[in-house]
Amino acid sequence: MKMRKARTPIIGKLPLRKGTIGFRLFLYTEASKRSAEVKKYAKASRIIIYFIDRSPHLVTGNNIELISLQFLHRQSFTEKIEQLSEEYDILAIVGTVQFEYNDIPYFSLIDIFNDDHLKKLNSIICKDEPYSEMIQTLENHLTMVPSVSRLVQRLRKVIVNLELQLNVNLKEDIVIGMILHMAFLVENMKLQQPGRIFPNMEEYYNSHKEEIAKVKEVLKDIEIEYDIKLTDGEIAYICQMCLENQQL
Structure with a gap:
């Protein structure tokens, strides 16, 4: 099997303090073709952003780029993750539909409001x-x-x-x-x-x-x-x- 070379973290959209090490947190939301479902998941997306906002230590001193994707078809979603993995160090997947890809940890939207699971998520993006x-x-x-x-x-x-x-x-x-x-x-x-x-x-x-x-x-x-x-x-x-x- 061909080994993929470790990627050097790329500076994202959030500010970095001098001398910090870059990480990426990969977040996604899911949607369906029905407008009611889309509205529901759009609300969930705002919850994720609020989660980050209320935990500034998750972004302060770290380079975290938040990427939000819609989950319409599992196969196309998998292909998109494969593409992103070539450019990003995907640290975690957070969403409302269980999705596993290689060894990337998955957190449900409920998990991220649980103290124990929040600590686990923090541990992924902690100081290096x-x-x-x-x-x-x-x-x-x-x-x-x-x-x-x-x-x-x-x-x-x-x-x-x-x-x-x-x-x-x-x-x-x-x-x-x-x-x-x-x-x-x-x-x-x-x-x-x-x-x-x-x-x-x-x-x-x-x-x-x-x-x-x-x-x-x-x-x-x-x-x-x-x-x-x-x-x-x-x-x-x-x-x-x-x-x-x-x-x-």
């Missing part, structure tokens, strides 16, 4: 300094990954998706630790090193079938992009990390 240092460190150790920056970017989104799917909140130090763990895991799998054996795997699987299935689904895009196959043991370890390190 710890991750910049992480990338520099990993570049000295990872030899099988074409772009360490892109890998870290993908893994940050994976963590958010894991939190959403498992309904957990992870502290920032845990998130950083998990990204490091998974980055080296990808490297080891590329080197065809054997995965670790999870103790009492059958017992853990039987008591966490649903959670493990969700973790597998979230990690599927990483497996496809990097042409690896994660072992059941490694997936169980990632599941355990999420469940046992959640904030109460």
Whole structure:
């Protein structure tokens, strides 16, 4: 599979403070052919803007471009996202119709008014300094990954998706630790090193079938992009990390 080079963030429509790092938040609304439905979704679009307005820290010091799209046909919408992904770092999708594309986190309009989910959305566009240092460190150790920056970017989104799917909140130090763990895991799998054996795997699987299935689904895009196959043991370890390190 052809690896796509990580894109350098492009300055958007909102003001930047000197020295800040650019990000993009991708928002969409859906509409139908009926005028009543269009009016309803137009109102939802204003709610999204109001959400941003009432949370200025989401835009202050960050380069965030808000892109609003109409959802008329799933296929054409998917094609539009594919086009945008060539130019933008799409951080999240927010809307009223469940839509999944690769590892981009999805938030419903209700989610963004939930404190826990708002924190997750904030974590996506938070300050980038710890991750910049992480990338520099990993570049000295990872030899099988074409772009360490892109890998870290993908893994940050994976963590958010894991939190959403498992309904957990992870502290920032845990998130950083998990990204490091998974980055080296990808490297080891590329080197065809054997995965670790999870103790009492059958017992853990039987008591966490649903959670493990969700973790597998979230990690599927990483497996496809990097042409690896994660072992059941490694997936169980990632599941355990999420469940046992959640904030109460």
